[in-house]
Amino acid sequence: MSPDESNKMAALVSALCDEHLTSAQLDRLNLLLVTDRSARAQYLRYMSAEAAYERLLGGPSASVDPETFISISDDPTADDRQVAFDAPEPTQKLSLHDAWVLPAILGSDELLEPDPLELPATPPVRKSSMRRTSPPPRQRGSKALFRCSAAAALLIASGLAAWFSFQHPGPTTAAIVLQSVTAQWGGNKSFHSGETLPVGQLDLESGVAKLGLPGGVTMVVEGPAKFEVNSATGVSLLRGKLVATVPHDVHGFAVNTPDGSVIDLGTQFGVEVLDGQTHTEVFQGQVQLQPRSAADSLTTLSAGQAAELFVSAATIDPAGAKSQHFVRDPGGGALSLDIADLVAGGDGTTHRRNGMIDPRTGAAGPMPIMGLIDGDSAYHRGSSLPVIDGCFIPNGEHGPVQVDSAGHRFELPPTDGKTYDFIFSGNHVPRPGNHKSPIPTILGNVDYSSPDHWLVYFHANVGLTFDLAALRRLHPASTLEQLHAVVGNVYNKNPKDARPTELFVLADGVLRFHRRFSGPDVFTLAVPLSDSDRALSLVITDGGAGNAGDDILLGDPAFEMHAGQ
């Protein structure tokens, strides 16, 4: 194969990997693969590397504790004659495609999400993770083997009769830890990913643990919590929060609390026991609520609904299920948290739309068109969404403006102190105020009303502050990396009529980004976040020219997270 032919082959394989291969190019590639030995070899080399990039760059697949490898490779019976797979350096992590091996063996669809275990403490941009190195310190021990999720899955599978069946739950084993994120257990106990939990009451003092129960039920418990796994079909929750995900072929699974039982009907639901009350939210499917002293009084709760369960009755919570209240999955891979979903009450991954926040109060939920509203320049704590710290209508005329609930202030410019309507998230912006035509949704060449996109709409003057600590709590195994969005004013595209607007991004009251822009300008906002940032404020002001014509869109706004803590 000549250099030119090799270059052409490289271009074909690259186009294949990037999914822009034409039909004619595919035909050409297939022909070369069948007829040209060198082309086959080149294809295999490229594809082998392509398959490895995700793992070597710390992509969203599971990681394995290197000690696990050490313990495995240290076994004198291990046969390594084919590939001398040296253990990595102790500080390195290997990432294996084990998260999706697990669900196949367990037969539980909900586990098909990647389920990384014990992610590295630093962003997993690793050095050559498969490099041959001098042998690291070696360890032995049966528990270490379980720290590898693939290994754990297969070992679990080997004990299916005892473990993942209803007939023979282990006499001393209640559950297996599928993922542990800074979990601290009471009673000086320590359970790592892959280890088993004993029968009896357990006290998760802090952190998050994802557990696998006999039968394939998974449960994410958020500390502080006291609970006990009674059987394959029953858990007692005495205090704290858990989210249970129950496969369709498991029937009658129930979470029992001091107030009664939450009985699964094939679903995902959250239960919180706090101060003697039981709160339930359903995310998928249905559950039945059974009060302890009124067993015949069953209340059915469907996806999106929430209720309070009392000893003698259950009452529907009109606010509905708020996925921001529970950790549904600790995650662990790279995440792009959809801010439109967050504003609409989701956890950033649930694609909720049509969220509204009243900038005068921080209240979230459906609300009528309000038109022009006067602000008081005071900070208003968000009331219902955990990830929203609060809102304000900024006017720096009388001094620094409070921008978060911690009391941080920032010298924002004077404004006319008014805004229109609400902060909105979704696709089509409801026609606010006195607009006679729909709010445009195109920035650059992208229409953010299309199904693959999302937007958040602000009218100057408004400030919205996110509680980053709440975001981290919802996704405890990932790390906030940056705020990203495309920004522009969609009101007037004619440069002659352009009116200035200003965007400020503040972290704990400290300026991270500022831009003064007008109608035709569209720019990309990318603000790096640090682990110490607690509150992030987005502030739109009127540029000193009044708030008229300041319709600002954030296109595809997202908090980007990378794997690891």
Added chain:
Amino acid sequence: MADSSTEQFVRFFVAHEAELYSYAFSLMANREEAKDVTQEAAVTMWQQFSEFDPARPFRPWALRYVYFTALKFRKQSRASRYKISDEAVEALAEAVAAEEESSPTITQRRLEALGECIDKLPAQARRLMTQRYRQGHSIQEIAKRSGRNLNSLYKTFEKMRAALQECIDAVLFEQGAT
């Protein structure tokens, strides 16, 4: 807890998982389908591990399961629109089998070298690779987010892939392994 044969299988599987996935990816040309194939092949291998002769190497035995699982997926029309033709898949399988005879550890050594080469990527190239592979963005998404020309970005990735292959060759040459 677990019987010794399962522990042994786990050791083998974990040690070779990256190569098995790589092979599946070559046959399916799609990450999700390659993961499905490797997953199903792993389960089948585990179920039939009693038939594995421990006196023989694990890798060729496992590669056959990946190959036949890939064929099964393709027959079930679960392959993507970028499906490599049946003839090409057969030719690739023969090439891998031949390589298994002549140089059984070359794939592993190239992957090791790739790790070193990724370390040497310039910051900007590494950032692009991170966006593509760690954050899972498509080239189109990266182009949109960065405001870069899409075709130019395709070309950039093509060059990066070629440069990494050259780097791998250089590393192996230095090691006297080519």
